[in-house]
Amino acid sequence: MSAARRCRPPRALAGLFVWRLRNTGVQQVPYRFVQLYHIANDRLITFQYFNFLKRMYVTQYNKDLSQRAKPKSDSVVSPFHELQQSDQVKKVLYKISPVSPVHQSQSEISSRNELREIKSETEDSVIPVGAESKEDRQWKEMKLRLDDLPGILARLSKIKLTALVVSTASAGFAMAPVPFELTCFLLASLGTGLASCAANSINQFFEVPFDSNMNRTKNRPLVRGQISPLLAVCFAASCGVPGIALLTLGVNPLTGALGAFNIFLYTCCYTPLKRMSIANTWVGAVVGAIPPIMGWTAATGSLDAGALLLGGILYSWQFPHFNALSWGLREDYSRGGYCMMSVTHPGLCRRVALRHCLALIGLSAVAPVLDITTWTFPVISLPINLYISYLGLRFYRDANRSSSRKLFFCSLWHLPMLLLVMFTCKKSVLEKEDKGDLQGRSCERAMEIRLP
Amino acid sequence: PPAHSQSDWIGPPDRLSNLRPIIFHVPPEESALERRLREARQEAQASNQRFWARHNRAFRQEKEEFIYSRLKAKGLEMRDESGQKATLNAEEMAEFYKDFLNKNLKKHLQYNRDWYKHNFRITFLMGQVAVVRALRWLRRRKKNVEQ
Numbered sequence: 001m002s003a004a005r006r007c008r009p010p011r012a013l014a015g016l017f018v019w020r021l022r023n024t025g026v027q028q029v030p031y032r033f034v035q036l037y038h039i040a041n042d043r044l045i046t047f048q049y050f051n052f053l054k055r056m057y058v059t060q061y062n063k064d065l066s067q068r069a070k071p072k073s074d075s076v077v078s079p080f081h082e083l084q085q086s087d088q089v090k091k092v093l094y095k096i097s098p099v100s101p102v103h104q105s106q107s108e109i110s111s112r113n114e115l116r117e118i119k120s121e122t123e124d125s126v127i128p129v130g131a132e133s134k135e136d137r138q139w140k141e142m143k144l145r146l147d148d149l150p151g152i153l154a155r156l157s158k159i160k161l162t163a164l165v166v167s168t169a170s171a172g173f174a175m176a177p178v179p180f181e182l183t184c185f186l187l188a189s190l191g192t193g194l195a196s197c198a199a200n201s202i203n204q205f206f207e208v209p210f211d212s213n214m215n216r217t218k219n220r221p222l223v224r225g226q227i228s229p230l231l232a233v234c235f236a237a238s239c240g241v242p243g244i245a246l247l248t249l250g251v252n253p254l255t256g257a258l259g260a261f262n263i264f265l266y267t268c269c270y271t272p273l274k275r276m277s278i279a280n281t282w283v284g285a286v287v288g289a290i291p292p293i294m295g296w297t298a299a300t301g302s303l304d305a306g307a308l309l310l311g312g313i314l315y316s317w318q319f320p321h322f323n324a325l326s327w328g329l330r331e332d333y334s335r336g337g338y339c340m341m342s343v344t345h346p347g348l349c350r351r352v353a354l355r356h357c358l359a360l361i362g363l364s365a366v367a368p369v370l371d372i373t374t375w376t377f378p379v380i381s382l383p384i385n386l387y388i389s390y391l392g393l394r395f396y397r398d399a400n401r402s403s404s405r406k407l408f409f410c411s412l413w414h415l416p417m418l419l420l421v422m423f424t425c426k427k428s429v430l431e432k433e434d435k436g437d438l439q440g441r442s443c444e445r446a447m448e449i450r451l452p
Numbered sequence: 453p454p455a456h457s458q459s460d461w462i463g464p465p466d467r468l469s470n471l472r473p474i475i476f477h478v479p480p481e482e483s484a485l486e487r488r489l490r491e492a493r494q495e496a497q498a499s500n501q502r503f504w505a506r507h508n509r510a511f512r513q514e515k516e517e518f519i520y521s522r523l524k525a526k527g528l529e530m531r532d533e534s535g536q537k538a539t540l541n542a543e544e545m546a547e548f549y550k551d552f553l554n555k556n557l558k559k560h561l562q563y564n565r566d567w568y569k570h571n572f573r574i575t576f577l578m579g580q581v582a583v584v585r586a587l588r589w590l591r592r593r594k595k596n597v598e599q
Contacts, residue, residue, distance in 0.1 A: 330545075
């Protein structure tokens, strides 16, 4: 059984400021993340009672499933962890193991027999009876009920992850050096959110048998048969098409193109690549980096160096976040057939995480050079960047569960803090009013033409 | 599932494959298209079940063998004094996970291709069935209105 780990999901409120409140009980915190991380946080408490013939394992799962889905286009390259269930599922496992086989194995001379005994015990005698998940063990009718539909669709689209993606995109919008326009902002956020829903749905559509085999994801709507694949695809189309159209027509074509590209990258590149090569991590990081770029282009209408810097920061952030996370999921990845660095190239995994922690320091220092923030930003952000780099170094050196967890949890608060500090250190728009006016008009113009 | 039911039923996850089996309802007036859809779904279900049951079983077996051989090398027994099963720590297991993944990569690539093919075919057939059903319903309504 995997070690217990408690993940405290932050809850993000949409808006300019991303506040993440840590609640230990909060179930799902979707992180939109370029890489899909399956993190099963279980707390496993096993008690063994020896009754004459029964061994009872009481396991308590605090399932924090964090899933980092890559947000389609909007997601900022921040890893989004989708914490799916923080249900506490008490499973009572009855293992009927008579005492005699144990004696038998001990007295057995042949080692093969011993092995076989143990094998048979593990394979045959564990009969899980879910105390709370009794309902789960029943046969369910595959009929769609309309009042269940909103909940099902929310889970299908990974609504919390989408919310985080939208908030990272709005961070990109906020950082753009133009006067703030509410309508543009709302349209961009809505379009991004719809695009994210579509991408997440398609991702779930592709991954049904794999999801059913991993603890974190086995309660998804398609896995449970609550919705048909056809409906999932239709829903994805009905979110994606209006979303991209909204971005293209209501904001500007560049944002729409980025959105469509991100959906494509996530569903057609990242998702299949996860099972083919470790390169999926880098593709995923790009998927996460694009949403803030989209937010920026929504505001300014052009791809500036500032947008790329913001994307770069999120890109770099993804690596310590995901690599630390995946360190604890190696068993699930190995069995599920996912090619992740933590399984196949553990040394590279830790090196890359450390490298990108340090890159964050460098990128923060570049921000004032590009006139995005004042020089105070690298100074103020230095402590948190140094801290995450220190944890990255510890992870690199120690390569154990505790250092990976520390790094992961640090990354959870590091990103919102960094974005917040960046926003507060943003260079005042008034200084660049003339330039800003010109660029700000691009969004308005697009709207004027389309909306009569 | 009850005999009179008109819909498919989905059950709890299978112990070996972790997949949920579906019992398909065969309506008396099933069209050829609907039959093709049902058969495609049954075939996909059977193929998935075979693959994952075999794969998970192999994983468990090889994991046990690995633990056993490592413990043997260290001179330990499978169970310590209190009778609790001895395990290796995460770092030692990591070697096993890496080997297992590499060994099964080709198998997974083949399975991925098959799964995507099944998935697309089933969804496409579902779409066709839905369109046919919608047209039928519209035609029936028009007839009712005319009458």
